Every structure is written in C-alpha cells, then in structure tokens.
Amino acid sequence: MNYTDTKQNMRKAVLIAKTLEGSWSVRMKMALDIVIINHYLKQPLSKDIIERLLLKGLSLRRIKKHYKVGMKEINSLMAS
Template identity: 90%
Template sequence: MDLQETHKLMRKAVLIAKTLEGSWSIRMKMALDIVIINHYLKQPLSKGIIERLLLKGVSLRRIKKHYKVGMKEINSLMAS
C-alpha cells in the first residue's frame, strides 16, 4: 500500500467516522477497521489476505461467502 492509497483510505474512514456517534477516537478506530477490511476483501484470495482478515476479526464464514469458496480451499491455502 503506497502513500496515496493510504490517504484515500483515511479520507474514507473520516467520512464514515463523522456519521457515527460517540468518542472520536473510538469512531475513527471503527471506521478504519471497516475501510481496511473492505480493502482486503477487494484483494485476490491468498494466505496473507486470509491471515490479515482474521487478525481484523473477520469470520471464516464471511470470508467463505465473499470469495465463494469452501473450507477445503481455505485450508489448502493456509497449509501451503
């Protein structure tokens, strides 16, 4: 991810955070998580992407539904 891509993600996160209610730091953290997860979901399926999504708290069920793959495909990627 380069600098311009990071700026775009931050702009999107600020727009989302402005629509939420509560503490600014909490709103910004939630908005950043949303934007980063959406960014990773746009990438092609790979072991690194699965690991990053799992670290961000995305469920395996959501990954399977989004990429339209089964557990066998995910397990084979994780094993290699």
C-alpha cells in the first residue's frame, strides 16, 4: 500500500467511524479494519494477500466465498 492508498483509506475509515457509536478509538480501529480488508479483497488472490487477510481476522470461508475458490486452491497457494 502506498501513500495515496493509505490517505484514501484513512478518509474512508473516518467516514465509517463517524457513523458508528462508542469510543472514537474503538470506532476508528473497527473502521480501519473494514477498509483494509476491503482493500485487500480487491487485490488478486495470492499467498501474501491470504496471509494478510487472515491476520486481519477474516475467515477462510469468507475468502473462499469472495474469490470463488475451494480449499484445494487456497492450500496449493499456501504451500508454494
């Protein structure tokens, strides 16, 4: 992610955080996670993207559903 992507993602996160309720720091953390996950889901499927999505707390089920692949494809990417 470069500087302009980061800047755009922060702007999107602030808009999302303003719609949520509760502590600002918690809202911002949740909004940033949402924006970052959406950013990575727009990228082509690769081992690095799968690892980053899993670190952000996204489930394998959602990754499979979004990319329309099976566990065999994901396992083959993770093994290489």
